[in-house]
Amino acid sequence: MQPDDSIRFGTDGWRGRIGDDYTFANVRRCTQGFARYLLECGYAGKSVVVGYDQRFASEHFAATAAQVLAEHGLNAWLTDGATPTPVIAYAVLEKQAVGAINITASHNPPQDNGFKVRDHTGGAVPPAGLARIEANIPAAAAPAQAATGRVQKFDAAPAYIHHLRDVIDLEPIKRAGLRVMVDSMWGNGAGWFARLLAGGSTTVLEVHNQRNPVFPEMSRPEPIPPNIDVGLRAAVAQGVDVCLITDGDADRVGVGDEHGVFINQLRVYALLAYHMLEVRGERGPIVRTLSTTTMLDRLGELYGVPVHETGVGFKYVAPKMTATNALMGGEESGGFAFRNHVPERDGILAGLFILELMCRLRQKPSQLLETLFERLGARYFYDRIDSDFPAAHRAETRARVAAALPAHIAGLPVTRIDKTDGYKYCLQDGSWLLIRFSGTEPIIRVYCETTTAPNVQPMLQAGLQIAGLA
Secondary structure (H helix, E strand, O other): OOOOOOOOOEOOEEEEEEOOOEOHHHHHHHHHHHHHHHHHOOOOOOEEEEEEOOOOOHHHHHHHHHHHHHHOOOEEEEEOOOOOHHHHHHHHHHOOOOOEEEEOOOOOOOOEEEEEEEOOOOOEOOHHHHHHHHHOOOOOOOOOOOOOOOEEEEOOHHHHHHHHHHHOOOHHHHHOOOEEEEEOOOOOOOOHHHHHOOOOOOEEEEEOOOOOOOOOOOOOOOOOOOOOHHHHHHHHHHOOOEEEEEOOOOOEEEEEOOOOOEEOHHHHHHHHHHHHHHHOOOOOOEEEEOOOOOHHHHHHHHHOOOEEEEOOOHHHHHHHHHHHOOOEEEOOOOEEEEOOOOOOOOHHHHHHHHHHHHHHHOOOHHHHHHHHHHHHOOOOEEEEEEEEOOHHHHHHHHHHHHHOOOOEEOOEEEEEEEOOOOEEEEEOOOOEEEEEEOOOOOEEEEEEEEOOHHHHHHHHHHHHHHOOOO
């Protein structure tokens, strides 16, 4: 059990081990902190949306959170079933709510659950707000009180679907005759693409589309290899044109091509940006975290749009999108948000935009990549290594990385070290290596991107050596 003052909001909310630190008492404490924060902001008597994912007991944790909100004089709109994160986010606008609580651990292992909060925009609460919420979390949960009539269940899907049709024209996709495999990773994305694309010649097949909180055939519902390998094999067996993978709460998307080859998240972001700028002809700023692709910078140059870099997490991306009226925002984990929507990651809409790009250019995913690289004038390669380490060694490992000042990495001169969020080593040829501690798990992540494929593994190994993990 964590000590009473140890609930902290990381990259995207608070997460813990179910039955250990993630308990009903601690969910009550978190909700009390959020409710007190909302009251401080002058929102007495206002409404808050509460939603949840398919994890063990999520619906019961969500009901507890809704009850605590009611105890504080706030009206709780509780979803009537497991609901994708972007649908919960849009419900904030539709219900004119002042925020949301989302019970989800997203891509974490099955033993975990989580507690996310959103503001009146449907987007992530900025860091200053999160600090105020943490400061309002009591050391012990207050006893339950009677608060009838302030919790109301509702179906968030119809309003989201109605809005989605204003953002993207689904009819050409329905008529395109595509064969689409969807791997919803036992999560909230199950059934959504089939529902949205029904009624035409496009066929949607699904795998892992039931509730199973132990997430069989994968270690966690994170849309990257090897968790997606079974889904990709199913896609090949069914002869589909594309495989779309949504994570546990459906705010992130992964893509497999027509051959069952995974298209990494950085390439997907660049494809989406190319679609917006070149195919749809839209213009506006692009927001990216420092852990994602510099292909966006190149596209920014080609199409004359600014690209803003932030720290990792939508608690940085969402406020920047709102401040700049950004065309899109995204991060390395496969979460992308779009203008005229909500400043929240949406794996459903991102997947639909990939299908729209395929229809507009009449190309399959592998061909889309070739079109993108031709426009960029170079091919880009990326990989990431996640390494577990004991939480007790965090300070020691961080100090080791902070003290390292390498002049070269994989034989390439280091031109700059960016310490905005982790340690990003910018290299002379435009490549980069990032060493960063996860904000939600005891994991150190080493990322790199380069235009020279043979450099990928040497760069990652150099990062592990800097951290003392190789």
